[in-house]
Amino acid sequence: MVTFIGAGPGAIDLITVRGKTLLETADIVIYAGSLVNPGLLDYTKTTCEIFNSAEMTLEQVIAVMERGEREKKTTVRLHTGDPSIYGAIREQMDMLTERGIEYTVVPGVSSFCGAAAALKTEYTLPDVSQTLILTRMEGRTPVPEKEEISKLASHKSSMALFLSSSLLEELSRRLISGGYEANTPAAIVYKATWPDEKIVRTCVGELYTAAKENNINKTALILVGDFLGTGYSRSKLYDPAFSHEFREAVK
């Protein structure tokens, strides 16, 4: 059996209980060494075989899983954050299916959640934005034309940009040409929840300068939108004048 596990954003106690239990019993762990906190490997048993997928091809990863199956071992594939977001797990799962190998997926705390916690903020504020767009600038992986940043920016919703911290001049240009004001609040969160986490508060027009001043060009999320500002309306859910299924309005 192969299990894809979300390692969480960094701090080793932000993996799920289920994920930790499976790590503790795994015979083989293949972890994404570029971003997964190696401290998580301390949860494994001493006989566990450990592979760093940063140095492997997809075929090599699958070959390790296949061998594990033949030897009746349990294999954990440890991905950063939640595996469903830029995790490249679909191609692995499809190759396992072709080989008749069973797998399950255990979710994880994505870095966009870790970053919001670090900032002590909420993406979905009444009268500010009720939508969070998760996206990226294109790199070696192209982004479909219909999802070009300036098109997404036209909604002026809350936005979290992955894999983009080395492309900030162009990112700012596209965000502004799409609709955000240059002074829309923004934040760069480097290694959210890691011991060396760094938070830089800035605005859309200053992203490049702010990152440069703080030497950040990787392992960061760029957050953009008025949710980082001061204005919002109170929720209806906790409004004394509002009744709902579980509570009568205060008269």
Ligand code: SAH
């Ligand atoms: N599956 C992961 C994302 C993998 S893509 C998740 O759910 O978070 C890798 C990108 O995620 C990085 O380039 C960076 O933009 C972001 N990232 C991952 N961990 C991060 C962290 N602890 N702090 C800030 N950004 C992080």
